[in-house]
Amino acid sequence: MAPHANKPTTSIEANSTSVTEGSTALHAFLALHPGISFLRCQWQDYSGVVRARIVPIEHAISIAAEKRQLHVPACAFQLTVSNDNTPTMDPRGNHRLVPDWTSLYTQHGLDPDYATVMCRVVEFLPTPPEPNWNYCPRTALQTVVAKAEKLLNVHFLVGFEVEFQVLKLSADGTLGPHSTGLGRCAISGLRDPCFPHVKEIVKILLDAGVGVGAFQTEGDRGQYEIAxxxxxxxxxxxxxxxxxxxxxxxxxRHGLVATMAPRPVVSDKQAAGQHTHISLNPPKNEASFLAGMLRRLPELCSFFLPYDLSYERVQPYLAGHIVAWGSENRAVPIRQIKTGHWELRCVDATANMYLALAAVISAGTMGCINEEPLLWPDTGLIAEHFPTAGTEPFPKSVAAALERLEKTSDSFQEFMESQIVRHYIVVKRFEASLLRDRSPEANRQMLNEIF
Known part of the structure; x- marks a missing residue:
């Protein structure tokens, strides 16, 4: 994987977010986009739900200068996907949104009035009075990346493949397929009426400064991918x-539902992943990094596959079904593309990717620190694509994955310098118990709409 070169200047990057630099970044952004009226201050919760407060741009300027603060109730990381409060939620205090002014983006081709910024979230309670950063996924990832890059003397690069399908609402209120073009890069699929919309979306992403490598038809029918x-x-x-x-x-805006959910339609075998590429640059200690990921892969599933519906993808060629890796082998969960560059196939779009990346980089780095040997064979070199005996199967549910995570949570938290993993286990267990009381199809429809 190579760094993206010649990126447009519609997003503002800086090395820090001090008051002066934050104000400078925001004013420079507004000079490029003078029509912006509102700023959406966003964060992603443990359920993968992106939430936001919207402020007029004058208030955003005050926030950047730290003349004004932006708060939400103390529930930023205490909500489930169905908007239920967890039993551990403390009604006192508040959560402060701290914008990262390096993450300013506009969506000019979609809504020129708005810009977005991603936020870190810090908890303030009456006692103790100190700010608590322990539950913020963005902060955890920042800590892990800085720590791992210093320890390993490498630079991490990450890329995502966004797979999605377009659905329509039927008369009975259920969602069914709308896009039907032939997939797997078939040119005939580009004649589907949805494809011009996909092309417009890519233009909006490029205009916003997002690097797009390629896009095409995907899956069996009606699916698209933007890399x-x-x-x-x-x-x-x-x-x-x-x-x-x-x-x-x-x-x-066209009355349709685009979804990245793992299995949008129960009667359709088609599934959607969010294949995640991660690389070490240069590829130092790559064997131990890979060993660290493989050794902890069952518990990493609690972040990569965070809903029971996610486990409908746990099979070869989708998420993989055993702890294994292989050179250019898509039947296993970790495909090695080249030395130090892996595709994690056991990830879907319902994940909080700040937290998922924090966990997998922690796992790989712990493998390097402990000099863990690569005991798993390269399945790209065997005739049957993956071993048929003596391998560890994947968990079959989020509860099973969380049980595995609980056993190793202390080591993850120590490396992350955070209490986030144990809190994540509490929230996701409570959420899973609520979703078990709903029908699978009600859950499927909810995930389709949110993700």
């Missing part, structure tokens, strides 16, 4: 969230 260019981990997730929002918002 995003590799970026630093934080920037990669910021662009992924923007891409999801633009795709869904564009089709919503």
């Amino acid at each position: 995003l260019e590799p970026q630093s981990p934080i920037r990669a997730v910021d662009e992924l969230i923007l891409a999801h929002d633009i795709i869904k918002s564009f089709f919503a």
Whole structure:
């Protein structure tokens, strides 16, 4: 993976977000986009739901100068996908949104009135009075990347493949396929009425400064893929969230539902992943990094596949079904593209990718620190694509994955310098218990609409 070169200047990058630099970044952004009236201050919760408060641009300028603060109730990381509060939520205090002014983006081709910025979230309670950053996924990823790059003397690059399908609402209120063009790069699929919309979406992404490597028809029928260019981990997730929002918002304006959910239609075998590319540059200690990921892969599933519906993809050629890797082998969960560059196939779009990347980079780096040996064979070199015996199967549910994560949570939290993993387990277990009381199809429809 190579860095994306010649990026447009519609997003503002800086090395820090001090008061002066934050104000400078915002004013420079507004000079490029004088028509912006509102700023959407966003964060992503543990359920993968992107939430936001919207402020007039005059208030945003005050926030950047730290003359004004932006708060939400103390629930930023205490909500489930169905908007239920967790039993552990403390009604006291508040959560402060702290914009990262390096993540400013406009969606000029979609809505020229708005810009977006991603935020870190810090908790303030009456006691203790100190700010608590322990629950913020963006902060955790920033900590992990800085720590891992210093320890390994490498630079991480991350890229995502965004797979999505377009659905329509039927008379009985259920969602069914709308796009039907032939997939797997078939040119005939480009004649589907949805494809001109896909092309317009790519133009909006490019105009916003998002690197797009390629786009094509995908899946069996009616699916599309937009491959995003590799970026630093934080920037990669910021662009992924923007891409999801633009795709869904564009089709919503046409009365349609674009979804990245793992299995949109139960009667259709087609599934959607969010294949995640991660590379070490230069590829130092790559064998131990790969060993660290493989050794902890079952517990990483709790971040990569965070809903029971996610496990409908746990099979060869989709998410993979055993702990295994292989050179250019798409039947296993980790495909090695070249030394130090892997595609994680066992990821879907319902994940909080700040937290998922923090976890997988922690796992790989712990493998390097412990000099863990690569005990798993390269399945790209065997005739049957993956071993048939003596391999560890994937968890079959989010509950099973969370159980595995609980056993290793202390080591993850120590490396992340955060309490985020144990809190994540509490939230996701409560959420899973609520979703088990709903019908699978009600859950499927909810995930289709949100993701």
